[in-house]
Amino acid sequence: MKEGWTYARAGVNIDQKSSAIESLVKELRYQRTGMGQMVRRKGLFASLIDFGENYLTLATDGVGTKLLVAEEMGIWDTVGIDCVAMNVNDTICVNSEPMSFVDYIAIDRPDESVTEKIGVGLEKGAELSNMEIVGGEIAVLPEMVNGVDLSGTCLGFVRKDRMISGETCREGDAIVALESSGIHSNGLTLARKVFESAGIGLRETVPGLSKAVGLELLTPTEIYVKQVLGITSEHEVHGLVDITGGGLRNLLRMKGGLQYVIDDPLRPAPVFGKIQELGGISDREMYQTLNMSMGFMIVAPEEEAETIASEHGNARIVGRVRRGSGVLLEPENILYEVY
Structure with a gap:
């Protein structure tokens, strides 16, 4: 069986990156x-x-x-x-x-x-x-x-x-996802390697995508500033999470002693499906490398989350917070325990 692509195989090992960050930060003592x-x-x-x-x-x-x-x-x-x-x-x-x-x-x-x-x-x-x-x-x-x-x-x-730090997240909170505009600016090394290894150039179009591969990858990262600051000015919010490098593992930055369960994820845009198909990439790798159409997440009390989702067309409740640990992608039974 042909080996599927991973971010590490493409040249970016996020665990080694974390170790490199730790080695630098431990020297910053002043x-x-x-x-x-x-x-x-x-x-x-x-x-x-x-x-x-x-x-x-x-x-x-x-x-x-x-x-x-x-x-x-x-x-x-x-x-x-x-x-x-x-x-x-x-x-x-x-x-x-x-x-x-x-x-x-x-x-x-x-x-x-x-x-x-x-x-x-x-x-x-x-x-x-x-x-x-x-x-x-x-x-x-x-x-x-x-x-x-x-x-x-x-x-x-x-x-x-x-200030919101994620420390007020609690059991019973809901998780709202804001839709991404596309791949944003994380995981491009993996995406490029996948298309390249499949013999597909950036100027080519492929079935399932509405424009050339390069144009799809260049779709600008969504800027959530005005929307999110508007939400926090009107609603009780316990945590704010940018789904960038590390994908769903970014939820591990929120309060510990809780499990962040994604039980109804947004349907990934076609570009993610094409990358996964061509690269033979596992669900675990996809959701810890790419945003999978969920570019930003808001943790809030359930009633507040329901209101937020109803007021914003790009928002939907995708999960909940319960006792436990880690981040669980429930449909695939994938558990992330380390950021």
């Missing part, structure tokens, strides 16, 4: 005194900085190998949206409002046509997030970079009494 101290909490999507009556938040991320798709397709005006989205969607997970953003572009040679189009996407992402881009850096590194790398950092703020 603690500032006075205003601006870091709040030490594990599992948060954005870092908290004590700043009087508010917390400032910082989140940083990049677009990843979606940039290789952009390069091959010659389409650069959407990856800036992805860069902003990857940062602001993490920022809102603590109910923080994105405020300012800086971008970082590493490039092998200056190309005004490319950087201009990247700027178009960054501006659109900023508008969708109600956030200003206040600065950035373009580093020309011909000996280190072959192409373009794009990342950014987001500064946000939240009143201390409005």
